[in-house]
Amino acid sequence: MASYFDDHGVNELADNLTPEELPLAMARILLRFGFADDVWFTTMGSDRMGPYPTAKKVIEELPTEIITKEEAEKKNTCPVCLGCFEENNEVKTLLCKHKFHTKCILPWLEKVNTCPVCREEFATDDPAYEEVRKYKARKKQRDFEIDNLHFSMFG
Ligand SMILES: [Zn+2]
Ligand SMILES: [Zn+2]
Known part of the structure; x- marks a missing residue:
């Protein structure tokens, strides 16, 4: 794992990670680099098998909303990119009720069938x-x- 971080210049992340933060950190890296190698996903937790992508049907049926001006004023943030939900952003709500930007959560769900925040498991194909x-x-x-x-x- 250390060499992966070194290669990508993000070793400062590795030093401070707790097991609870690992999925979120990986989601961020996936977003930042557009990929994460399989080692990432197979080391993400000893209590589960994986990685498996979330079932296409589950992804397709996720409630999607466009952030309104009123919603944007609440300054809620996306757990993956830590950016605010801005007016007109497209947001998806997972079955566990956690909300993410569509562009942040889709690359994750295409690789992994858990919520990066609470690790609830979703169906796979x-x-x-x-x-x-x-x-x-x-x-x-x-x-x-x-x-x-x-x-x-x-x-
Ligand atoms: Zn985001
Ligand atoms: Zn969740």
Whole structure:
């Protein structure tokens, strides 16, 4: 990871990152450079498989709004670029209710099926992933040791 930062001159980011901030930092880098290599996405969390893009249907159905003058006056900011939602900006609201500029969140969702702020998982178009996601949901209440499944299926 260190060499990735060094190569791109953003090592100051790496020094200060907590695990909670990692997805957001990656979303920013993705936005800044127009890409992030797969290493980024496979190191983003040991508790989940990935990366998988968010299902196209989910992306298409995200509520989209154009920021009005009144909304812009609230000075709410986009968690990815940290810029304000300005009048006439196009904004998408994820299923977890977090809001982002369309141009900031789309490149992320095309790579990763979680919210960069709260890490809520969204559906994917990957059948194997969906099977595991359903399985996880069913087993959640029983506090099942899901890591065993990860290792046997994807290890
Ligand atoms: Zn933004
Ligand atoms: Zn969220």
